[in-house]
Amino acid sequence: MDIYLVDGTYELFRHYYALPSARDEDGREVAAVRGVLASVLGMIRGGATHIAVATDHVIESFRNLLWPGYKTSAGIEPDLLAQFPLLEEVLAAAGIVVWPMIEFEADDALAAAAIAAARDVRVERVIICTPDKDLAQCVCGGRIVQLNRRTRVTLDEAGIVQKFGVLPASIPDYLALVGDAADGYPGLPGWGAKSSAAVLAKFVHLESIPLDCREWRVKAANAGTLADTLCRERDRALLFRRLATLRTDIALFDNPDQLLWNGPTPLFAALAARLDAARTESRPIVRSAGRR
Numbered sequence: 001m002d003i004y005l006v007d008g009t010y011e012l013f014r015h016y017y018a019l020p021s022a023r024d025e026d027g028r029e030v031a032a033v034r035g036v037l038a039s040v041l042g043m044i045r046g047g048a049t050h051i052a053v054a055t056d057h058v059i060e061s062f063r064n065l066l067w068p069g070y071k072t073s074a075g076i077e078p079d080l081l082a083q084f085p086l087l088e089e090v091l092a093a094a095g096i097v098v099w100p101m102i103e104f105e106a107d108d109a110l111a112a113a114a115i116a117a118a119r120d121v122r123v124e125r126v127i128i129c130t131p132d133k134d135l136a137q138c139v140c141g142g143r144i145v146q147l148n149r150r151t152r153v154t155l156d157e158a159g160i161v162q163k164f165g166v167l168p169a170s171i172p173d174y175l176a177l178v179g180d181a182a183d184g185y186p187g188l189p190g191w192g193a194k195s196s197a198a199v200l201a202k203f204v205h206l207e208s209i210p211l212d213c214r215e216w217r218v219k220a221a222n223a224g225t226l227a228d229t230l231c232r233e234r235d236r237a238l239l240f241r242r243l244a245t246l247r248t249d250i251a252l253f254d255n256p257d258q259l260l261w262n263g264p265t266p267l268f269a270a271l272a273a274r275l276d277a278a279r280t281e282s283r284p285i286v287r288s289a290g291r292r
Contacts, residue, residue, distance in 0.1 A: 003117040003256055004048045007130030008055035008098070009106045011036045012087055014150065016080045022278040029079035030278050033087045037275070039149075040096060050259040052252075053091055054109035055084055057100035061108075063183075063243050070243065071184045090275070093268040097259050104247055107134055111246035114138045117256050127154070133180065134244055136160045137171035165197025166204075173206050176240035185240050188229050195226060206230075206237055 015035030022031035043051060059073040059081075073081060084100075091098045099109045107130075114126045118140065128135050131148040139146050142156040157168060166174050177196040179187025198218040203209045210216065211231045213223035230237065253259060 001050055001123055001256065002048070003113075003123055003126045003259060004043060004051040005110045005113050005117075005126065005128050006040060006043075006051065006053040007106055007110060007128075007132065007135075008036065008053040008087060008091070009084075010130050010132065011039060011053075011149075012055070012083060013080070015039070016077075016083070021079075021281040024274055024278045028086070029083065030086065030275055031280070032080065033083050033090055034275050034278065036087055037090055037094065037272075040091065041094065044261055049261060050256055051261055052097035052099060052113060052259050054099040054101060054106035054113070055088055056106045057084060057088065058102045061101070061105045062103055063105070066239065067185055067243055069184045069186075071182065090268075090271050093265050093271050095261055095264045095268070097253075099252055104250055107132060108247040108250060109252060110135060111138045112248045112250040113252050114144050115248045116252065117259075118144050120256050123256055132182075133164075134171065134175060134183075134246060136164065137168050137244075137246060138248075139168045165193075166200045170200045170204050172241045172244040172246075173200055173204070175244035176206065176237045179240070180244065183243065185243055187240065188233050188237055190222060190226055190229055195222075199226075206234070206241060 012032050016032035019031045019035050021029060022034060024030050040051070040053065059071065059076065063070045064072065088098050088100045099106070099113075101109050110128050110130065114128055115138065117123050117126045125142070126144045127147050128138060128144065129147045129149050131150070135146055136155070138144055139155060139157050139160050146155045146160070147153070155163060160168050160171070164171065164174060174196050175187070177187050177191040177200075178193055179185055195218075199209055199216055202216065202218060209230060211227055213227035216223055216227075
């Protein structure tokens, strides 16, 4: 069996900025929910049998206690933020497994579910449906892969190495050095994608990088400056790596059979009719770009 794990937060953001506005009879914006629902049901019609969706029920997580600049719900448009609970309700009514995350993030749920599902010998592939860079750390050979559903590009372990220049195991270290603007931490000054990849391709993890840059033996004209920065800000780099490291110790299901889609619940028809009846604007609304 194949297991499909969907980043519901990303999908909600993506559809919110791609679709024209639609409001239900109470005036609630529902276009993004309709879009995500149609997209997930389309995956099922296309042959997905085992599927689950993770959402950030609360945008903030334990990481906000570790780094004050970590992403929050500040700046997210109210019409978008208000659709998270509705999305979770509609997907659950459609019979789809939903994991609304509070203490942890949707990305943590996807990582934990991927690792747990891959332990089952009956599972042929786990497909993590998100373009988020941090999920690349979960990719394993061709058994756990990452799918960008918008571009239809699937990355296995070789694809991750080709894209980032490092193994999946080094992705948290890589993000610690280069930073992740979407998540709100800056990385270390001077450490760009090329220099970070070159050094981590050789040493894999931050702790293994010698502070004497002469031992690196990589092409980096500013290696001395980079080494000084790493020496001075090693503790900060380790903190950023902790932010980038996804939690895989979250219990979400007992076995992959629980992710099998068995059809909608009796509640779905009324909710679907309400969404279908929503009034769509004649023109797409121009909105500012989101954080994800």
